[in-house]
Amino acid sequence: MEERKGRRLLLFPLPLQGHINPMLELANILHLKGFSITIIHTHFNSLNPSTYPHFTFHSIPDGLSESEAATKDLVLLLSLLNAKCIEPFRECLVRLLSDASEEPVACLISDVIHFFTESVADSLKIPRIVLRTGGASSFAVFAAFSLLREKGYLPLQESRLEEPVIEFPPIKVKDLPLINRCITEEYSKLVSGLSNGAKASCGVIFNTFEDLEEHALARINQELPNIPVFPIGPFHKFYPTSSSSDLFSIDHSCISWLDTQAPKSVVYVSFGSIAAMKEAEFSEIAWGLANSNQPFLWVVRPGLVQASEPFPSGFLETLNGRGHIVKWAPQKEVLAHPAIGAFWTHNGWNSTLESVCEGVPMICMPCFTDQMVNARFASDGWKVGLQLENGMERGEIERTIRKLVVEKEGEEIRERALKLKEKANLCFKQGGSSYQSLDGLVKHILSLESVVFQSQSH
Numbered sequence: 377m378e379e380r381k382g383r384r385l386l387l388f389p390l391p392l393q394g395h396i397n398p399m400l401e402l403a404n405i406l407h408l409k410g411f412s413i414t415i416i417h418t419h420f421n422s423l424n425p426s427t428y429p430h431f432t433f434h435s436i437p438d439g440l441s442e443s444e445a446a447t448k449d450l451v452l453l454l455s456l457l458n459a460k461c462i463e464p465f466r467e468c469l470v471r472l473l474s475d476a477s478e479e480p481v482a483c484l485i486s487d488v489i490h491f492f493t494e495s496v497a498d499s500l501k502i503p504r505i506v507l508r509t510g511g512a513s514s515f516a517v518f519a520a521f522s523l524l525r526e527k528g529y530l531p532l533q534e535s536r537l538e539e540p541v542i543e544f545p546p547i548k549v550k551d552l553p554l555i556n557r558c559i560t561e562e563y564s565k566l567v568s569g570l571s572n573g574a575k576a577s578c579g580v581i582f583n584t585f586e587d588l589e590e591h592a593l594a595r596i597n598q599e600l601p602n603i604p605v606f607p608i609g610p611f612h613k614f615y616p617t618s619s620s621s622d623l624f625s626i627d628h629s630c631i632s633w634l635d636t637q638a639p640k641s642v643v644y645v646s647f648g649s650i651a652a653m654k655e656a657e658f659s660e661i662a663w664g665l666a667n668s669n670q671p672f673l674w675v676v677r678p679g680l681v682q683a684s685e686p687f688p689s690g691f692l693e694t695l696n697g698r699g700h701i702v703k704w705a706p707q708k709e710v711l712a713h714p715a716i717g718a719f720w721t722h723n724g725w726n727s728t729l730e731s732v733c734e735g736v737p738m739i740c741m742p743c744f745t746d747q748m749v750n751a752r753f754a755s756d757g758w759k760v761g762l763q764l765e766n767g768m769e770r771g772e773i774e775r776t777i778r779k780l781v782v783e784k785e786g787e788e789i790r791e792r793a794l795k796l797k798e799k800a801n802l803c804f805k806q807g808g809s810s811y812q813s814l815d816g817l818v819k820h821i822l823s824l825e826s827v828v829f830q831s832q833s834h
């Protein structure tokens with residue numbers, strides 16, 4: 377732990393698992409760099425302060441009704457949070473800024489999707505840095521939506537799906553980050569909020585590293601010429617911690633089950649915290665796994681499939697201990713386990729990065745938004761995975777698993793994944809690109825304080 381800086385940072389995560397994890401990891405990093413940490417969180421998906429006794433927590437009402445909080449419409453949820461949190465967030469900031477018993481606030485670090493924080497922070501004259509929890513490549517694509525419209529890529533046309541997006545190799549038109557290939561007005565508003573919110577910030581932090589997303593980072597530096605950009609990932613590797621920010625309860629039984637399996641044999645299957653699928657798709661996955669003859673560990677989170685009995689009849693009986701199914705796994709520990717041979721993922725950014733860090737080759741099956749971009753980079757950019765291009769069909773699933781885990785054809789992919797792991801494990805060590813960028817971030821935060829002290833003294 378570095379010497380205390382006598383400064384407090386206010387961190388405001390978006391209340392979704394894939395956003396909470398990296399924000400709290402960033403909080404740990406900055407705490408170890410000497411800052412005091414205050415986390416502001418919504419009642420919706422509220423956090424458990426007892427797992428982070430070294431931070432201060434403040435919960436704000438988000439104004440969501442019961443039905444709004446239960447919505448499966450992600451775009452609606454994000455729009456509602458941006459509209460309804462404004463006043464409670466402002467009141468919370470005013471209280472925190474006027475609390476003379478606490479160390480002075482150096483800045484706010486907000487999830488970039490909470491773009492409403494820009495006007496609140498401006499009105500209170502608090503410098504605002506944003507955290508992009510997704511990758512830099514997908515961010516660069518989001519930031520170029522107007523260009524993509526001008527060039528005719530958007531809205532998507534069925535006849536052009538397989539064409540390359542020349543400005544963003546190796547992305548194809550079908551990989552553009554949308555939901556169900558549609559671009560609604562609400563979605564457009566979110567995308568411009570995200571991009572304009574970053575442009576109006578005092579800095580953008582990315583959970584990525586130079587060697588992984590060099591081109592995208594260079595492009596972002598060009599697009600945001602006056603905004604410092606800090607690629608300081610992979611966050612979870614800097615100072616691994618046992619603190620958990622999981623919204624689901626973790627089933628550790630899978631680790632002792634993995635201990636009984638052969639090295640590099642198990643397919644770990646997880647589609648993150650939001651993705652959902654139809655019963656028919658779920659059934660294809662089940663039979664693809666069963667027919668592959670490889671052992672598998674499958675996370676079937678509540679809500680992944682809408683069915684009272686999700687498993688197809690006869691499936692569980694065929695397994696004979698070859699499959700282990702849990703509701704929520706300790707994913708980072710799982711991916712680091714020597715028994716893991718492949719990760720069948722939806723390519724949420726955290727899962728993608730966690731897989732890269734452990735050298736685990738991926739079976740890519742993106743569901744929506746940035747996941748399409750991440751999956752294309754994993755399969756065609758870094759070439760550390762195979763993408764299921766034709767939906768979920770048991771025969772293709774079985775062939776893809778065997779190719780990636782056992783067959784000669786997958787050997788180069790497996791080797792490349794290990795090489796990329798080496799790079800991932802160098803960047804956060806002394807002298808590495810993320811290590812240096814983190815030093816830059818700390819200096820930058822300290823340089824912002826003249827602005828905030830002036831405003832706090834009024």
Ligand SMILES: O=c1ccn([C@@H]2O[C@H](COP(=O)(O)OP(=O)(O)O[C@H]3O[C@H](CO)[C@@H](O)[C@H](O)[C@H]3O)[C@@H](O)[C@H]2O)c(=O)[nH]1
Nearest residue numbers: 394397509510646648649650675704705707724725726727
């Ligand atoms: O059984 C499990 C399954 C997941 N995880 C963790 O949960 C997180 C899931 O994050 P991610 O892989 O990014 O998936 P989503 O939950 O789908 O993440 C959302 O947030 C991401 C970051 O912004 C986006 O890239 C995704 O598209 C968006 O859906 C990761 O840290 C996993 O380690 C577990 O610990 N146990």
